[in-house]
Amino acid sequence: MTLETFDTTFGLWIGALLTLCIFSFLYKDNPFYRFAEHLFVGVSAGYWLVYNYWNIVKPNLIDPLAARRWQYLLPLALGIFMLTRLCPKIGWLSRWPIAFMIGSGSGLMVITYLQSNFLEQIKSTLVPLDPSGQPWYVLANNLILLVGVVSGLVYFFFSKAHTGVTGGVARIGIVFLMVSFGASFGYTVMARISLLIGRLYFLLHKCAGFI
Amino acid sequence: MDSVPTKPRRSLVDRLKDIDRRVIFVFIAVAVIIPMVWPIGLSLKASPPSRALFREVESLPRGSVVLMAFDYDPATEIELGPMCLAFLKQCFRKGLKVVGLALWPQGAQLARASFSEAAKGYNVRYGVDYVNLGFKAGGIVVIDSLGKDFRESFPVDVDGRPLSDLPLMKKVKNFADIDFVMALSAGDPGLPFWIMIAQGRFGRKVGGGCTAVSAPMLYPYFPNQLVGLLGGMKGAAEYELLVGEKGPATRGMDAQSIAHAAIVFFIIIGNVFFFISKRKQKLMGARA
Amino acid sequence: MLTRASVSFAGRRLLHLSMCVLAGSLVLCCQALCQSPPSDTPPFPATNLVAKDTPDDDGGSITLSWTLSADDSGGKNDVIGYEVRRSKDPNGPFETVKSVSKGTSGVTDESKVENDAGYYYQVVTKDVGSETPSTVFGPIQAGVQWFNLGRLNTLIVTLIYITLLLYFIVQAKKGAKLFIRRIAGLDALEEAVGRATEMGKPILYVPGISTISDVATIASLNILSGVARTVAEYDTRIIVPNYDPIVMTVAQEVVREGFLAAGKPEAYNEQDVFYVTSSQFPFVAAVDGIMVRERPATNLFIGMFFAESLILAETGASTGAIQIAGTDAVAQLPFFIAACDYTLIGEELYAASAYLSRAPLLLGSLKGQDWMKMFLIGCILIGLITLNAGYDGFKSLFDIPLTIFR
Numbered sequence: 001m002t003l004e005t006f007d008t009t010f011g012l013w014i015g016a017l018l019t020l021c022i023f024s025f026l027y028k029d030n031p032f033y034r035f036a037e038h039l040f041v042g043v044s045a046g047y048w049l050v051y052n053y054w055n056i057v058k059p060n061l062i063d064p065l066a067a068r069r070w071q072y073l074l075p076l077a078l079g080i081f082m083l084t085r086l087c088p089k090i091g092w093l094s095r096w097p098i099a100f101m102i103g104s105g106s107g108l109m110v111i112t113y114l115q116s117n118f119l120e121q122i123k124s125t126l127v128p129l130d131p132s133g134q135p136w137y138v139l140a141n142n143l144i145l146l147v148g149v150v151s152g153l154v155y156f157f158f159s160k161a162h163t164g165v166t167g168g169v170a171r172i173g174i175v176f177l178m179v180s181f182g183a184s185f186g187y188t189v190m191a192r193i194s195l196l197i198g199r200l201y202f203l204l205h206k207c208a209g210f211i
Numbered sequence: 212m213d214s215v216p217t218k219p220r221r222s223l224v225d226r227l228k229d230i231d232r233r234v235i236f237v238f239i240a241v242a243v244i245i246p247m248v249w250p251i252g253l254s255l256k257a258s259p260p261s262r263a264l265f266r267e268v269e270s271l272p273r274g275s276v277v278l279m280a281f282d283y284d285p286a287t288e289i290e291l292g293p294m295c296l297a298f299l300k301q302c303f304r305k306g307l308k309v310v311g312l313a314l315w316p317q318g319a320q321l322a323r324a325s326f327s328e329a330a331k332g333y334n335v336r337y338g339v340d341y342v343n344l345g346f347k348a349g350g351i352v353v354i355d356s357l358g359k360d361f362r363e364s365f366p367v368d369v370d371g372r373p374l375s376d377l378p379l380m381k382k383v384k385n386f387a388d389i390d391f392v393m394a395l396s397a398g399d400p401g402l403p404f405w406i407m408i409a410q411g412r413f414g415r416k417v418g419g420g421c422t423a424v425s426a427p428m429l430y431p432y433f434p435n436q437l438v439g440l441l442g443g444m445k446g447a448a449e450y451e452l453l454v455g456e457k458g459p460a461t462r463g464m465d466a467q468s469i470a471h472a473a474i475v476f477f478i479i480i481g482n483v484f485f486f487i488s489k490r491k492q493k494l495m496g497a498r499a
Numbered sequence: 500m501l502t503r504a505s506v507s508f509a510g511r512r513l514l515h516l517s518m519c520v521l522a523g524s525l526v527l528c529c530q531a532l533c534q535s536p537p538s539d540t541p542p543f544p545a546t547n548l549v550a551k552d553t554p555d556d557d558g559g560s561i562t563l564s565w566t567l568s569a570d571d572s573g574g575k576n577d578v579i580g581y582e583v584r585r586s587k588d589p590n591g592p593f594e595t596v597k598s599v600s601k602g603t604s605g606v607t608d609e610s611k612v613e614n615d616a617g618y619y620y621q622v623v624t625k626d627v628g629s630e631t632p633s634t635v636f637g638p639i640q641a642g643v644q645w646f647n648l649g650r651l652n653t654l655i656v657t658l659i660y661i662t663l664l665l666y667f668i669v670q671a672k673k674g675a676k677l678f679i680r681r682i683a684g685l686d687a688l689e690e691a692v693g694r695a696t697e698m699g700k701p702i703l704y705v706p707g708i709s710t711i712s713d714v715a716t717i718a719s720l721n722i723l724s725g726v727a728r729t730v731a732e733y734d735t736r737i738i739v740p741n742y743d744p745i746v747m748t749v750a751q752e753v754v755r756e757g758f759l760a761a762g763k764p765e766a767y768n769e770q771d772v773f774y775v776t777s778s779q780f781p782f783v784a785a786v787d788g789i790m791v792r793e794r795p796a797t798n799l800f801i802g803m804f805f806a807e808s809l810i811l812a813e814t815g816a817s818t819g820a821i822q823i824a825g826t827d828a829v830a831q832l833p834f835f836i837a838a839c840d841y842t843l844i845g846e847e848l849y850a851a852s853a854y855l856s857r858a859p860l861l862l863g864s865l866k867g868q869d870w871m872k873m874f875l876i877g878c879i880l881i882g883l884i885t886l887n888a889g890y891d892g893f894k895s896l897f898d899i900p901l902t903i904f905r
Contacts, residue, residue: 026236029791037784044778051316055348085748094748098711105712108351114660115653115899116407116436122875123897124435126882146883153876158850159869161680177844178836184427185833187443188809191290191423193470194444196243197463198289204247211248232817272600286780387609398805411899424806424830 016207019199125149148176224491228484235477242473246465253468255461260430261449264418264439268298268391273306275390276383278357278415280405281311281318281325283397287422288321291395293460294420294447295321298393299329301454303340308379310389312344312365314353314400319346319369338377345369350400354408358386386413395420402429406436420446541629542578543569545604545622550639553607554905555647558614561639564605568624568631571601577626583608589619589635612641649900663870668863677862682851684823684841688799691821692729695796701736701771702726703795705811706750707802707826708742708782715827716746718852719802720753722825725855726799727757731766739772740789742782747774783807787814794818800835801825801848812838825851 021036061079064072078097085094127142128134154166155173162170204210257265271277279298283291302309311326313319322343335341344365347353356363361383367373374380382388392415394405402419409415416438421429423443433440441450444467447460545565553560563583571578578601584593585608596610612618617638624631671677695702704726706719723739730737739754741747751772758767775785787810790798798815800808801824808824808831815822816838824835825843835842843851846868853861878897885893895903 025787027233029788034788037781037788041776041778041781041785044781045776048777055316055346060348082745085745091748091752098745098749101712102717110660111653111657112351112407112411114656115650116403116411118875119652119656119897120411120436120899121431122878122882123894124431125879126886126894126897129883129887146879150876150879153872156846157869157872158679158846158865160678180427181833181836184424184830185837187423187426188830188833189474190445190467190471191443191806192809193239193243193467193474194290194423194463195286196239196470197247197444197466200240200243200247200466201289201459201463204244384609387607414900422806428829 012207016203019203023199147172152176222491224484224487227480228488238473238477239470242470243466246469247463250462251465251469253465255448255452255464257449257453258446260433260440260442261446261453262439263434264441265301265450265453267416267418267438268301268307268393269305271305271307271390274308276308276310276379276388277302278389278392278409279309279311279322280392280394280396281313281322282315282401283321283395283422284315284317285321287397289459289463290422290444290447291397291420292321292325292447293444293458294441294450295325295395296329296458297447297450297454297456297460298420299325299341300333300456303329303333303335304454309341310344310361310379310383311342313346314348314350315397316346316348319343323369338372339379342377342379343369344374351404351408354400354404355412358408358413360385386415389415391415392417393419396425397422398425401425402437403432406432410436420450540575541631542571542624542626543574544631544633545581545624546633548620548622548633548636550618550620550636552639552641555644555649555900558641558643559609559612561608561612561618561620561641562605563608563620563622563636565622565633567602567604570624570626575626578624579627580625582623582625582630584621584623584632586619587617589637593619593621614641614643616640647900648904649902651904652896652901653899659874660867660871663874664864664867666863667866667870668860671859671863671866677866679850679854679862679865682843682847682854684825684843684847685851685854687821687823687841688726689729691797691799691823692726692733692735694821696733696735698796700796701738701793702730702797702799703786703790703793703815703820704737704739704799705786705802706739706741706746707800707804708779708807709746709803710743711745711749713803715803715848716743718848719825720746720749721852721856721858721861722801722848723750724753724757727754728761731758731761731763734763734766736768737771738789738793738795740775740782740786741773742775742777742779744774744777747772779805779807783810786811790814790818790820795820798822798839799824800839801843804828804831804835806831809834809838815839 018036018039021032024030025033061072061076065076078100081093082097083094084090125145127145129139129142129146131139151169151173153173155162155170155177157166157170160166201211268277279295281295299309309326311322313322326337326341326343330341337343344361345368347364349356349364353364361380362374365374368377368380386409392405392409394402394409394417396402396405396419402417402421402425405417405419410417417436418439419429419437420441421443423445426440426442426446429437429440429442441447444460444463447458448464451458451461545568547566548563549565550561550563553562565581568574568578568581570576580598580600581603582595583597583599583606585596586593596608597606599606608620617640619635619637620639621635622633624633667677692702704723706723707713707716709716711717727737737754739750741750751769754772755764755767755769758764775782789795790811791814795818798811798820800811800815800822804811804826805828808826808828812822812824812834822839823841823843824839825848826832826835827845827848829845832842832844836844849861850865853865882893882897885891
């Protein structure tokens, strides 16, 4: 049996069966769901072990060392230090690779984020508010944008209690936040329905042939 | 003789307020299945971010090189797969060259399947009109390395062929040789990193496709940092409409709309019952 | 010797040859007629060619610009493109380094450009049958710039940010009183732990599905420290399933120290802080299973979450547990807000971490960020005033790359 025929026969039925086992959780927890859950957990653990070896450890450590690039002994040492977590007596060594990862990660990201999420977003917030030069709905949009950004920032200001003017502006900010969370919720509901449509299409079209 | 204590009768409102969630699951299932079996053909309009992306790609001259990132997995294939196919068909129709790569492991295989599917009906050849560089772990670091040389992260393509053997890759060294970046992303690493590095650092034009979950977070980047954005299956259906190739996303829109209508109905009903119940409790409290 | 037969044969050969030549000429004429007729005059050249070292780079690049030929979208309108040619000698020979389509008035040459070598450029305007070179421009040298002036604004903002952070961290270490407002979700934590103790049920703490280098995970582990101590004081069981093995090792240490600080080290059970899987949906499937089977009284979802957040929160809600969530994942906040009893929104997670631990580093960082927000609001207000007063110079300070020095 080739991979293509497995995909369209036996593989298809396994997919359908496991889909139905997971769906059975909608009724209540049951052995079929638990079987599918444990199978999923086990297979994914095995998959990620293989993935991590062939895509991360081998090309980034083993192959360079085999090619006598001795500078890779340093990350090898840091990796071993990380494993010392398992031995309480020398577990303190693992702080060095953690510090390195956090430090280098922060260093790389601070500049990038300040540029794209701070400077560029400030620029995008500087909008014309002149009523004579644009349609009313554009002006309204610009005002909403401005009020939302400033009040949202005030809500997340922790150095002053939310009382008085600060409290008032922060309350406007939380309203904007909740509206945006509502929109985000709606988008996610759309995403979940899309996934459901995908699964049902798989069952009804590919497996059962109803559509 | 003592009488048997009876349970107080619950009103219809209280019973509906505490309706078993499985009843709602059944309604949603029916709302999705019926339009799939009997399509309605509800109309669809493209939103400004989708139109902006389409126009930008249409303005690329023949022979332009598009870098396409397949940063998703089978779990989100239903949303991103259709927009990927529609985009590729537009590229092949316009004679654009496509260089594909993936920052997610399963993305490389999804890319292979997408290229194969999209190439049907177009006179395109692997290595000349499109290339699949495969997957590379590293996220933002990989994107950054593309600014110097693609060969640093991708010395060979997905099948192990050296890039020097591929005619398309002979003229592509780094971001300077890329005319447009299209990133399809389901999470991290994904579109935000392409915006930060490809657009922010190297000044490339970036368009994106994302799951509906990520769309609200990415809209702030449009239009200054992102030339266009396709959000979820709806975005995919809009792009299929613009490209003129009806596909799985368009097919799913009827079910999507009816399911949304059902959910809105339940939200309204739920809130009505909630406020009625609250008012009742207030009244009972006042009487007591 | 010529015979009649040989003459006849030669004649037939000559006739065949003539007919072939005629046929070929006819084909060539037809081809020529079907194509655009070759231009009888060459196109006007591109003018005002300027080449300069590409600014703000590490060399190997020269930027050229020119004025389009008069026959490009005007005049005879027969230009098909331009060729950029380069030489180290003003008299040539020139080699083609780039071809561009009509309408293009600039290009960057990065084709094996050596730094500090003098190059001469010319741009050749091409139509169907002829071409016209521009005047030669040069010599021009590519060079390395030590400083990218286009990123000066990023540098300034970074320095401001780092200065603020360092200043407040130093102040915090000196013992200065740094005020942080009370976070609503924190009040519920102790109540939630007490509830679990009364019901005799465990507490489930999920520190997110990201790595140790994620700030949200670090904040979560800080909060876990406080929760573990409270849990130990109440003699309640805490279950901590982990997505990342390194986070698991840190979580084990944090929980162990929490129990130690409460004076109950023997109550700590290492089996309750365990690794599940590093795959998103299998992890949530396993945690769902734990929630349904163990029925914890309190669920704490604090850290970085992705698409599995609603599944976690909904399953927890269906078991009747009290739920407190905290994440800076904007996309997941709506679900936690809808399905949980209390939610720490975005930066409130970090503020909670600083508030509980009172660590100088955390306190100082939070204050530094607060002042950065003030700076941001100030920039927005100044920018709006200047832009709407007709001056967009302030807005151009935020261009990426900064172009005011070019």
